[in-house]
C-alpha cells in the first residue's frame with residue numbers, strides 16, 4: 001500500500017512514533033525540598049534524548065501530520081490559508097524584544113505598532129475604534145456582545161434577546177447564551193439568506209442585537225443588508241458582525257458601511273496564523289463611535305506625540321492580559337503591511353475566484369450560489385464525514401463537514417486565495433474520486449494516513465486520559 005504520511009513502523013497496527021520517554025530515559029535525583037515528605041520524591045525519570053534524536057523525533061511527528069504546508073486545506077469557515085514564513089520571522093523577533101510589564105514610556109514602539117494596527121483594522125472594517133485584546137474569534141464575539149450589553153444598560157435599556165440565523169457558527173449561539181441572553185433562531189430563507197419577513201417577526205423591543213456574518217456561512221452575500229440593518233436599528237437593537245468571513249470582502253466592502261455597529265475580526269483567518277483545530281488566534285473587536293467608551297481595558301491611544309494605555313470611560317473591563325495575543329497580532333500587522341491596499345483587494349478577488357472555480361469542477365451538488373469565498377456542497381447520499389475521511393487517502397485535506405445543517409451532508413469548502421489552479425485541480429480530482437466510491441470503502445477510510453480511523457463511540461465511552469503504551473492491557 002502507498003502511504004501519504006510517514007508511519008514509523010512496519011506493523012500496520014502500530015503506526016506511531018514512540019514518546020520521547022519511551023525512547024531514552026534518565027533517572028534524575030530531586031534535591032531536598034522544604035515541602036512535606038509525602039508531597040515530594042527522591043528521583044524523577046525524565047526523557048534524555050541526544051539532540052539529533054530530539055530533532056528527528058519532532059521531524060517524524062510532523063511527517064505523520066497534515067498541514068497547510070502538506071497540501072490544500074479547504075476547511076470551510078476556518079480559512080486555512082498558507083501562513084507566510086516572513087510573518088513568523090517578524091513575530092518571533094519582535095516578541096522577544098518586549099517584556100509586557102515594562103512602563104509605557106519604555107515601550108513606545110510597541111504601543112505605536114498596536115495603535116497602527118488598531119487604525120488599519122478600523123479602516124478595513126469601517127469601524128471607529130478597535131481593541132486588540134480578545135484572544136480568539138469566539139472571545140471577540142463574547143467581548144463584542146458584552147459591549148452591546150453594557151451600551152444598552154448604560155442607556156437604561158435592558159433587553160433580553162439576541163437574534164441569530166440558523167446557518168450561524170455555533171460560537172454565536174454560545175456567546176449570546178453566555179452573555180445571559182435568550183437566543184432567537186432565525187430560519188434562513190429559501191435562497192439561504194436572511195428572510196426580511198422572518199427577521200421582522202423575530203425582532204422586537206427585546207432585541208439587544210442581531211449577530212450576522214456576511215457573506216454568510218454558505219458563502220452567500222446578504223444583498224439586503226441595508227434593509228436588515230434598518231429592521232434591527234428601528235427596533236433599537238445593534239447589528240453585530242461575525243468577521244470570520246471578512247476574507248471575501250477585503251478592500252471591497254466594509255461592515256461599518258453596511259450598518260454594523262460592532263464586529264470582531266478573526267485575524268487568524270483573514271490575515272495569517274491559520275488555526276483550524278484550535279491553535280493560536282486573536283479576535284480584535286471594532287465598534288462605532290457610540291460604543292467606543294465601552295471597549296476593554298486597556299486600550300492604546302496617542303498622547304503628546306507618543307502613545308499610552310488607558311481605560312475607556314465605561315469599559316467592560318479586562319478580557320485578556322497585557323497586549324492581547326501579541327505574536328498573532330504581530331503577524332497580522334506584518335501581513336497587512338506587506339500586502340497593502342492593492343494586495344488585500346487582490347486577496348479577496350482570488351479567494352472568491354478560487355471558490356467559484358472549484359465549485360464548478362466538483363461532481364457533488366452545490367445547492368446555493370453564486371458564492372463568495374466558500375461554498376457548501378452536499379455529499380448526500382454519501383455520509384459527509386466518511387467522504388471527508390476518504391479525501392485524506394487522495395492526498396488532500398477535506399472540507400468542514402455536516403455544517404451548516406441546512407445543507408444535507410454538508411461539505412463546506414473554502415480553498416482560500418493562496419491556492420494555484422494546479423492545487424484546485426488536485427482538490428477537484430479528490431472530490432471526483434471520492435464521489436465515485438462505495439459506502440464500504442468510505443467507511444473504512446482513511447487507509448493511507450499515519451493515524452487510522454478511531455472508534456469514536458469507544459473513545460467517548462471509555463476515554464484514555466493519560467498515555468499508555470499500545471500493548472498496555474489497561
Ligand SMILES: Cc1ncc(COP(=O)(O)O)c(C=O)c1O
Nearest residue numbers: 077078136137138169171244281
Ligand atoms: C463563522 C465563524 N464565527 C466564529 C468563529 C470562532 O472563531 P475562533 O475559532 O477563533 O474562536 C469561527 C471559527 O471557525 C467561524 O467560522
